[in-house]
């Protein structure tokens with residue numbers, strides 16, 4: 001049997017590790033070919049050796065990839081070195097990359113595994129149900145595969161203002177060591193978007209350049225997510241895999257959103273927290289709220305944030321157990337507040353931002369509606385009522401393209417999959433539709449394909465999956481679904 005894994009980040013590496021460790025596979029003669037276009041085996045894109053300005057956005061206690069040892073990352077850090085955290089108390093991203101390399105090393109050293117540095121540009125399903133892959137440099141590969149895992153991470157960056165390819169516009173800032181230009185102090189530099197990538201860019205600019213004018217965040221309406229507040233209580237959640245199984249309808253397997261909400265409400269009341277109060281106080285994106293939360297460290301917000309970090313691994317499974325009406329209600333009435341409060345700006349990072357604003361090294365301009373290049377090659381930034389101002393260099397941090405058809409314009413592989421009708425866009429319009437929990441890609445004609453798709457690209461199905469542990473968990477689940485399916489068919493050596 002021959003398996004291909006395309007993409008060697010956390011998703012692909014977790015698939016590999018699960019297959020190699022599965023007791024069922026001990027009696028199977030198999031080979032696994034792992035393709036990665038950049039040779040980033042184990043780290044994937046976010047955790048490569050890059051600038052020290054790039055930091056993890058989660059606490060080190062939440063970063064273990066070993067479900068049997070939630071302290072694995074902290075223990076590894078304690079052994080590795082003391083110099084692993086920045087003065088924002090966040091681990092350097094490249095240090096996490098070193099942990100990933102150590103964590104996945106036995107898998108990549110396994111004799112059944114071949115590491116191939118190549119960009120996969122096409123996949124086809126053959127008449128006998130096997131799959132073939134083509135690479136950019138060598139075309140169709142000689143081997144046929146029984147199964148393919150496409151673990152290609154996120155979709156390409158959004159090209160919201162059609163500036164891709166424009167001089168002095170940095171469409172994708174990573175790796176920063178290669179992509180960031182040399183700056184002059186007279187440059188007027190803007191960061192378009194203020195999410196996690198925007199914060200990376202801000203840190204990079206503050207470490208590497210001095211400007212006469214403040215660096216500017218240009219945003220439409222959302223300035224920052226909520227301020228992360230250190231939690232003084234050890235927060236527990238009732239939302240677990242056992243809870244989900246116990247609360248599924250015996251016939252349909254569904255769980256009612258009201259049951260979920262009642263459970264959350266009961267959990268919150270243990271800590272004296274009222275969801276509606278917290279939403280009213282902290283649920284909107286206003287800098288004044290960020291400032292207030294930074295100084296007052298409100299514990300009701302802290303409990304909500306910690307609660308959803310604790311529940312992170314079960315949330316996509318609960319989402320998939322809701323019926324369509326409940327899913328839509330969750331997405332409309334609760335999810336926007338949940339993401340705003342959970343995907344928070346770490347506390348000390350917010351402190352740094354507030355200092356930079358005060359020192360006039362940073363500023364924020366909101367109400368952005370368009371960007372155009374003027375006759376002098378500068379960028380004119382427009383609000384609803386006309387030009388706001390101009391900039392010399394813009395760095396894109398607007399996030400990933402969610403529309404799969406648009407995203408395909410920047411990806412050979414997605415373009416091929418769409419051309420072959422192997423992708424059916426999710427009904428939300430965001431990403432491809434995949435089966436749950438296997439994450440098998442569903443073709444436009446509904447024909448089952450021996451292909452799984454993993455990573456942030458499937459976040460319409462695996463809700464909220466831009467998190468290392470969640471990504472790893474899905475790799476494991478999909479690999480186990482594959483093993484179960486193929487084992488149930490009989491001889492895996494056939």
Ligand SMILES: Cc1cc2nc3c(=O)[nH]c(=O)nc-3n(C[C@H](O)[C@H](O)[C@H](O)COP(=O)(O)OP(=O)(O)OC[C@H]3O[C@@H](n4cnc5c(N)ncnc54)[C@H](O)[C@@H]3O)c2cc1C
Nearest residue numbers: 007009010011036037044045056057119120153455467468
């Ligand atoms: C900049 C950034 C910072 C992040 N920071 C955090 C954080 O601090 N904490 C956290 O929990 N999560 C963070 N995340 C979320 C992150 O998505 C996950 O933690 C995780 O690393 C994603 O793993 P992945 O394997 O799905 O994707 P990736 O790590 O992106 O791996 C995909 C791999 O596939 C390769 N590839 C893509 N297309 C092809 C192709 N056609 N052929 C061959 N190879 C291909 C890529 O080069 C890459 O190596 C961050 C994400 C990004 C983008």
